[in-house]
Amino acid sequence: xxxxxxxxxxxxxxxxxxxxxxxxxxPHRTIPWRLPVAMGLLLIALAALLAPAQTTPPAxxxxxxxxxxxxxxxxxxxxxxxxxxxxIHGEIDESSDGSSVMATSVQRRLDLAVRSGADAIVFDIDxxxxxxxxxxxxxxxxxxxxxxxxxxWINTQAISGGAIIALACREIIVNDPVIFGDAMPVAADPIRxxxxxxxEQILKKLLPPLVADVRDxxxxxxxxxxxxxxxxxxxxxxxxxxxxxxFVRNKDTGERMCIDRAEFELLFPGxxxxxxxxLAGAPGTSGPRGPTVEGAxxxxxxxxxIADVLSADQGQLASSRPVxxxxxxxxxxxxxxxxxxxxxxxxxAEDMIFFGLxxxxxxxxxxxxxxxxxxxxxxxxxxxxxxxxxxxxxxxxVLFLTSFWVRGLILAVFLIGLFVEMxxxxxxxPGFIALIALAAFIAPPMLxxxxxxxxxxxxxxxxxxxxxxxxxxxxxxVPGILGLILxxxxxxxxxxxxxxxxxxxxxxxxxxxxxxxxVVLAMVTAGAGFYVIARHMRSIPxxxxxxxxxxxxxxxxxMLRAMxxxxxxxxxxxxxxxTPMRPAGRVIIDGRVVDxxxxxxxxxxxxxxxxxxxxxxxxxxxxxxxPPAxxxxTHG
Numbered sequence: 001x002x003x004x005x006x007x008x009x010x011x012x013x014x015x016x017x018x019x020x021x022x023x024x025x026x027p028h029r030t031i032p033w034r035l036p037v038a039m040g041l042l043l044i045a046l047a048a049l050l051a052p053a054q055t056t057p058p059a060x061x062x063x064x065x066x067x068x069x070x071x072x073x074x075x076x077x078x079x080x081x082x083x084x085x086x087x088i089h090g091e092i093d094e095s096s097d098g099s100s101v102m103a104t105s106v107q108r109r110l111d112l113a114v115r116s117g118a119d120a121i122v123f124d125i126d127x128x129x130x131x132x133x134x135x136x137x138x139x140x141x142x143x144x145x146x147x148x149x150x151x152x153w154i155n156t157q158a159i160s161g162g163a164i165i166a167l168a169c170r171e172i173i174v175n176d177p178v179i180f181g182d183a184m185p186v187a188a189d190p191i192r193x194x195x196x197x198x199x200e201q202i203l204k205k206l207l208p209p210l211v212a213d214v215r216d217x218x219x220x221x222x223x224x225x226x227x228x229x230x231x232x233x234x235x236x237x238x239x240x241x242x243x244x245x246x247f248v249r250n251k252d253t254g255e256r257m258c259i260d261r262a263e264f265e266l267l268f269p270g271x272x273x274x275x276x277x278x279l280a281g282a283p284g285t286s287g288p289r290g291p292t293v294e295g296a297x298x299x300x301x302x303x304x305x306i307a308d309v310l311s312a313d314q315g316q317l318a319s320s321r322p323v324x325x326x327x328x329x330x331x332x333x334x335x336x337x338x339x340x341x342x343x344x345x346x347x348x349a350e351d352m353i354f355f356g357l358x359x360x361x362x363x364x365x366x367x368x369x370x371x372x373x374x375x376x377x378x379x380x381x382x383x384x385x386x387x388x389x390x391x392x393x394x395x396x397x398v399l400f401l402t403s404f405w406v407r408g409l410i411l412a413v414f415l416i417g418l419f420v421e422m423x424x425x426x427x428x429x430p431g432f433i434a435l436i437a438l439a440a441f442i443a444p445p446m447l448x449x450x451x452x453x454x455x456x457x458x459x460x461x462x463x464x465x466x467x468x469x470x471x472x473x474x475x476x477x478v479p480g481i482l483g484l485i486l487x488x489x490x491x492x493x494x495x496x497x498x499x500x501x502x503x504x505x506x507x508x509x510x511x512x513x514x515x516x517x518x519v520v521l522a523m524v525t526a527g528a529g530f531y532v533i534a535r536h537m538r539s540i541p542x543x544x545x546x547x548x549x550x551x552x553x554x555x556x557x558x559m560l561r562a563m564x565x566x567x568x569x570x571x572x573x574x575x576x577x578x579t580p581m582r583p584a585g586r587v588i589i590d591g592r593v594v595d596x597x598x599x600x601x602x603x604x605x606x607x608x609x610x611x612x613x614x615x616x617x618x619x620x621x622x623x624x625x626x627p628p629a630x631x632x633x634t635h636g
Contacts, residue, residue, distance in 0.1 A: 078171070080119035080149055080381040085374065085388045086110060087124045092138070092161050093399060094131020101398050102391075103134045107141055109389040120149040120381050123169060124388075129160025132185060132206055139168040139213055143220070151380075153371060154178045154352075160186075163238055164210065167217040170224065173380060174358045176349040176370035181279075183210065183238045184344035210239050219317040228320045229356045233258040234338065237279075237345040244341035247278065247355065248332045255322065256356065258338050263324050267332050278336040278354070279345045401444040408518045408525070411491065413437040415526035420533065422467065445494045455493045462487030491519045569594065569619060573611045580605045587621060596621045 086109045094100045113121050123142070129135065142150055142165070152158070152166035157179040164183055166172055174180075185206040218230040237243040237258075245258040248267065264273060338355075339345050349368045352358035361369040371377060378386045391399075400406060417434030442456055465483030495515025568590070575589035581603035587596045589611065596619040599612055606627035613620035 078120075078149065078381060079383075081384050082116070082118050083120045083122060083378065083381050083383040083386045084109075084113035084116070084118040085122045085124050085153075085377065085386065086113065087126075087388065087390050088138070088162070088165065089124070089126045090399075092127055092130025092134050093402070094134040100131060100134035100137065101395055101402075102130070103137045103141075105391050105395045106138050109391075110141055110145060113389060114145065114147055118147055120151065120383070121145065121147050122151045122153050122377055123165065124153050124155050125158045125162050125166055126155050127158065127162040127165075129162050129183070132161070132210065135161030135164050136209055136213055138165050139217070142168040143217075153377065154180055154358075155371070159183075164214060164217075167214055167230075167235065170221065172352065172358045173360055173371045173377075174349045174352050174368065175372055176368050178349045178352070179346060180348070180352060180357075181238045181346040182344045183214075184241045185210065185239075207239065211236055214239065215319075216317065219319060222320050223317060228255060228257060228322065231256075231258040231355070232319060232321055233260065234345065234355060237339050239344065241344045242341045243339055243345075245338040246273075247335045247338045249335050250322075250332055252331060256335065257322065259324070266324060266326055267329050268334070269329065273337075275337050277338070277340045279339050279347060279351060280343075398444045401440055404514065404518060407441060408522045410437050410441045411519065411522035412525040412529065414441060415523060416529045416533070418463065419526070419530055441491075442494060455490050458486045458490030458493070462490060488519060492516050568592075569611060570614050571611055574624065575609055575611075575621075577603055577605050577607045577609055581609075581621070587619075594619060598622070 086106060088102070088106065090102075092100065092102045094103075110121065148170060150169040150171075152169040152172045153175075154162075154166055154172065155175045156177065158166045159179055159181065160183045163181050166180070214235040215232050218232050218235045221230045222228050231247075233243070233245055234247075237245055244261055246264050247256065247258050249256045259267065261273065264271075336354075347355065347357070349358070349360075349370065353360060353362060353368055358368075360371065363369055371380060374386055374388070377383075401410070414434050414437035417430045417432075417437060421431035421434060438459070442459070446456075462483045462485070465479045465486065467483075469480030469483060492512070492515040495512065495518065569592075573589050575587040577585060577587050578593060579585040581587075581596070581598035583598040583602070585596065585598070585603070586593055587609055596609075596611075598609075599620045599622050601623075603609060603621070603623050604626055608624040609621040610624050611619060612622050
C-alpha cells in the first residue's frame with residue numbers, strides 16, 4: 001500500500017477491540033468471584049426467557065438464497081453487534097495508470113474493519129463519482145469482503161461511480177433527500193469541464209466493465225433475496241443514456257420489473273407508450289437510439305456496441321429475470337413509465353424505495369423514513385458498538401496536494417522562491433522555501449504513480465543549468481535554454497503517469513493539457529509575484545533585510561540590478577566581500593555593493609577581491625587576500 005495501515009492495540013474476549021468499537025459499559029474493577037458467577041447465572045436465565053424461538057445465522061456469514069431478507073430495518077437477519085462505517089466522501093481520484101488514493105484508503109479501512117471483528121460494514125457515500133477503474137476496484141473490494149453484511153448509506157449523493165459502489169453492497173439505505181444514478185461515463189477535467197464521450201472506441205472500453213459490474217451486483221442481490229427485486233434493465237439505464245423503460249407488476253405474483261419498448265408492445269398491444277416519466281434523465285447525456293442486442297433493452301445504441309459482453313454473460317451469475325411472451329398479455333399492469341431514453345436515470349429517495357433499491361422503512365403517509373445520523377445506523381442494525389473509519393491525515397493530505405489549484409499554487413511559490421534565491425544568493429531562506437515547495441509538488445504525485453525519478457532528475461537538472469547560466473557563464477546561451485526546457489518539461493510530466501511519454505488516449509491527453517496549463521498559469525502567477533516583490537521590496541519587512549545599505553542608510557542595490565551588471569565596474573577593479581562567495585555573493589567596489597561570482601572556489605567574507613570579468617549580466621572576481629586572522633586583544 002502507499003499509505004501506512006492503522007494498528008490495533010488488542011482485543012477483548014468478545015472479539016471487539018476497544019480502540020475500534022466503543023459502547024457503554026461499567027468500569028473495570030476487582031470484585032469477589034461469587035458475584036460474577038451469580039450474575040452470569042442470572043443473565044443466562046434471562047436470556048433463556050427472552051430468546052426468540054428461531055435462531056439467527058451469523059451476520060458475517062453468506063446469505064441463504066432460499067431465505068428472503070425482510071425489507072424492513074432492524075430485522076434479525078440484519079442485526080449486528082459491531083458496525084464499522086467507512087466514509088467515501090468527495091471525488092474518487094484516479095491516475096491514468098489506475099492508481100487511486102481513495103481506493104487504497106478504502107481497502108486499508110476495509111481490512112481494518114474485517115480484522116477487528118465487524119459484523120456489518122456501512123459505506124457512508126457522498127460522492128459525485130470519479131475514475132472508472134478506481135470505482136470498479138472499490139466495487140470488487142466490497143463483493144469480495146468476507147463480511148457479507150455490507151450496506152451502502154447514501155448520504156446524500158451517490159452519482160456516477162458512487163451509484164456503482166452502492167449497488168455492490170448487499171443493501172442500500174438512504175438519507176432524504178438523496179441523488180442516485182447518472183453513471184454514464186463522461187470526460188471530465190478542470191480545464192474543459194465535463195463533456196460526453198462520443199468516441200465509440202472509448203465507449204467500447206468503458207461501458208462493458210460498468211454494465212457487467214452493475215448486472216453482477218443486481219444478480220447477486222436477487223440470488224441472495226430469492227426473488228427478482230433489483231431490475232437489470234434499470235441498472236443498465238443508470239449507465240446507458242438512451243434506454244426507454246416501463247415499470248410493471250405481475251397481477252398474480254406481485255413481481256415487479258422494468259420492460260423495454262418491445263416487451264411493452266408484447267404485453268400491452270395497441271396501448272400508447274407516452275405518458276409521464278417517473279425518473280428524470282441526467283441533462284446533457286441524451287443520444288440517438290440504435291439497434292438492440294440480446295440481453296439489452298430494445299432501442300439502446302450505447303448497449304448495442306457491447307453486444308459480446310451482454311450476450312455472453314461469461315463468468316457471471318445466471319439472470320433470474322422473467323422471460324415474457326405473448327401469453328403474458330393481460331397478466332401485467334403498468335406502474336409507471338420509468339425512463340424515456342433522454343438521459344441516464346437519476347433517482348431520489350422515494351424512487352429508491354419505489355423501485356426496490358433502498359430498504360428504509362416507510363411512514364404511514366408513504367414518505368421515506370430517512371437514515372440521517374450514526375444513531376439511526378446503530379438502530380438499523382440494533383448494534384452495540386459503532387465506529388467510523390475515516391481517511392487518515394496522510395491520505396487526505398495527498399488528495400489535497402494533488403488537486404489542480406493547490407498544485408498550481410505550490411508551483412508558483414516554488415518559482416518565486418527560486419527566483420529570489422538566485423537573484424539574492426546567500427540569503428538561504430527563499431531557497432529553503434523553494435525546496436519545501438518543490439518537495440510538496442513532487443512527493444504526492446510520486447505516491448500515486450504520477451511522477452517518477454527521471455522527472456525529478458529533469459527538474460533538478462533544469463534548475464542547475466539555469467543556475468550555471470546566471471552565476472557562471474555570461475549572457476543567455478545553451479545552458480539557460482536547456483535548463484528552461486528541462487524544468488518546464490519535468491514539471492509538466494509530473495501530471496502524466498509513469499510510462500506516459502506518448503499520450504494517445506483522451507484521458508492521457510487531458511492530463512497533459514492539465515499539466516501544461518497548470519505550469520503556464522503558475523509561471524504567470526510567479527511573474528506577477530516577481531514584479532510585486534521587485535517594486536515593493538523596500539517596504540516589505542521580510543525582503544527589506546535582503547537589501548544591503550551603505551553608511552547613509554540608503555538602499556544601494558534594487559532586487560533585479562544584480563542580474564544587469566554595472567557599466568562603471570570593469571576588469572581590474574578591486575573591492576571587498578561583504579558576504580561569503582559560494583560562488584555567488586556580494587562585494588563592495590568603489591563604495592557600491594554589487595552581486596558577483598567567484599571564478600575560482602570559495603572566498604571568505606571580508607576578503608580582498610579583484611574583478612576579472614565584467615558583462616552586463618555577470619561580474620566575476622578572484623581572491624587577492626583573505627581577511628587577517630583576529631589576534632589577541634592588546635588593549636589594556
